[in-house]
Amino acid sequence: MATIHTAMVTGEHDTVAASAQQIHDSFILQQKLTDQDRKDLMSAVPKGFIKLDKEFHKLAASLAEAGRKQNTKKQRQLYDEMTRNCIACHGKYVSDRFPGVNAAKN
Ligand code: HEC
Known part of the structure; x- marks a missing residue:
């Protein structure tokens, strides 16, 4: 996700596509x-x-597609949704491992 973030803000669309595809x-x-x-x-x-x-799986596929289409705005939206999804899952199902995630409160 960190690689995707950097690639997204610097317009390296191929890297966004490849990394999202890998996820x-x-x-x-x-x-x-x-x-x-x-x-x-x-x-x-x-x-x-x-x-x-x-959901996460679908979002990753859409993000790869937005990378291939060189659509920065769409990449940002999908990146945001994916982050929300990471937090939702960790907060609800991985709270032992990640006690600091408080998705439910926000
Ligand atoms: C559907 C649930 C789910 C989603 C969505 C999810 N994770 Fe996780 N994640 C887990 C679980 C379960 C573990 C704990 C796995 C373990 O302990 O072996 C984990 C562990 C991790 C770890 C620790 C891995 C390690 O080996 O130390 C990182 C980093 C992580 N997730 C990042 C992310 C990121 C970034 C996203 C979103 C882009 C994400 N996760 C989305 C369920 C999820």
């Missing part, structure tokens, strides 16, 4: 799981988490 591709539910593994994972993880993860 998109590392999305866990997208990886090559067997059907059974996918089922196990889905049933072990709360629904809200899966929803945030899916």
